[in-house]
Amino acid sequence: LVAMLLNPEVLRKAQEEIDRVVGRTRQPDFGDMESLPYMDALCKEILRWRPIGPLGVAHSNIVEDVYEGMYIPAGSKVYANIELMSKDPMAYPNPEEFRPERWLGPDPAPAFPGAFGFGRRQCPGKHI
Ligand code: HEM
Structure with a gap:
């Protein structure tokens, strides 16, 4: 909601795409996905711009580890x-800007799956 209020031009484009592809007499379904590239990009940008869980949830390492010179004892609480990562300016130039277009075109931004966490405890709801 905040992203749409702050970016009315994005909202206008998304609404135009939904009206054109889905219309106003039914709900969208998975069969529409390929025909909704702007909505797809918009969802990716929302998850990048303001990840719902900015630190995910706590994980714990079973064995001790060293990361970039830092010793992490076994059993530590580890947050990602x-x-x-989603604000890395090398991957996402001008990262505070909400711009679905960065996911479109011949040279789209690198995928950002991190919003759903990592490893075996990654969010099982990501496909929904
Ligand atoms: C945009 C939507 C969602 C986001 C951004 C999100 C994000 C996350 C994140 C960051 C985690 C922690 C993963 C980790 O430990 O590394 C998580 C865990 C989880 N999510 Fe989601 N989630 C979303 C939607 C859903 C939905 C729709 C469901 C269920 C239908 C769901 C079910 C779960 C469950 C059960 C876990 C715990 C998994 C485990 O600890 O083994 N999530 N989610």
């Missing part, structure tokens, strides 16, 4: 800084 998801929002830092």
